[in-house]
Amino acid sequence: MANLKEIRNRISSVSSTMQITSAMKMVSAAKLKKAQDAITAMRPYSNKLTELLQALSATLDAGSGGKFAEQREINKVLIVAITSNRGLCGAFNSNIIKQVNSIIDESYKGKQVSVLAIGKKANDAFSKKGIVLANESDVYDDLTFDNVATIAQMIMDQFVAGDFDKVELVYNSFKNAATQIVMTEQYLPIEPEMDEGNANLDYIFEPNKETIVETLIPKSLKTQLYKAVRDSFASEHGARMTAMHKATDNAKELRDQLKLTYNKARQAAITNEILEIVGGAEALNN
Numbered sequence: 001m002a003n004l005k006e007i008r009n010r011i012s013s014v015s016s017t018m019q020i021t022s023a024m025k026m027v028s029a030a031k032l033k034k035a036q037d038a039i040t041a042m043r044p045y046s047n048k049l050t051e052l053l054q055a056l057s058a059t060l061d062a063g064s065g066g067k068f069a070e071q072r073e074i075n076k077v078l079i080v081a082i083t084s085n086r087g088l089c090g091a092f093n094s095n096i097i098k099q100v101n102s103i104i105d106e107s108y109k110g111k112q113v114s115v116l117a118i119g120k121k122a123n124d125a126f127s128k129k130g131i132v133l134a135n136e137s138d139v140y141d142d143l144t145f146d147n148v149a150t151i152a153q154m155i156m157d158q159f160v161a162g163d164f165d166k167v168e169l170v171y172n173s174f175k176n177a178a179t180q181i182v183m184t185e186q187y188l189p190i191e192p193e194m195d196e197g198n199a200n201l202d203y204i205f206e207p208n209k210e211t212i213v214e215t216l217i218p219k220s221l222k223t224q225l226y227k228a229v230r231d232s233f234a235s236e237h238g239a240r241m242t243a244m245h246k247a248t249d250n251a252k253e254l255r256d257q258l259k260l261t262y263n264k265a266r267q268a269a270i271t272n273e274i275l276e277i278v279g280g281a282e283a284l285n286n
Helices: 004-057 090-104 121-127 137-142 143-162 211-286
Strands: 074-084 112-118 132-135 166-176 180-187
Touching: 004 132, 004 166, 004 211, 074 090, 074 121, 074 143, 074 211, 090 121, 090 166, 112 121, 112 137, 112 143, 112 211, 121 132, 137 143, 143 180, 143 211, 166 211, 180 211
Parallel strands: 074 112, 074 166, 112 132
Antiparallel strands: 166 180
16 A cells, blocks of 8 residues: 555645646636637528528539539549647547548548648648648637638639649537537538529529629638638537546546545554554563
């Protein structure tokens, strides 16, 4: 059994760790509320804009400006991997990394695949493979629509230029503080609306279809990427809060076990001392 001083040191160490994880949990909980409100408010707008985009794409022909809907033979693929800049959030980052690796191995084996990393964890993981096109981790320093729109514009320009034949987004979608769903979405080319109920709707384009294509589609694509980053940002704080909550509970359980061990060791030491005193007294009497 470990000596009393060693157990006391371990109790002190675990207590300090518990204070840190508890503080991190409270910080993430405060940040989660703001991030959750942002993504909750944004989703209806983003979903409706995407719906309009898909409906519009279904009416486009090759000569009507549908450059973002152009279907090509897939040889060069860009995967936008959205992770966090920091760890201590459970399997949040590893799930994205596993999903991207699975997509590369199963769907695009033999293809030229590049990764655009949004988050240091993605950059660290895929830099080792030499497939990182760009590292946009600093977007989290000032997470605004304009900063994300710059990244989206770069992706759109490269797709139009033929640098990539397909672009996919891989990120964690926020469901609640304890649940994050790994999402894989096709970003480019735009997939037309497959709902036959909407396919036959008679749309009136004002001022004209070409103008709408030039304004709505780029805006929708920028909004789609911004929603994905916002989703991931909220998921990160939810995952970290949950992970720190579990870590705090585990630390408390370990501390209680150590205290019980300490009390048993202390009681055993006192009992031994009493036995030694009694034994010494008996020896003197004899």
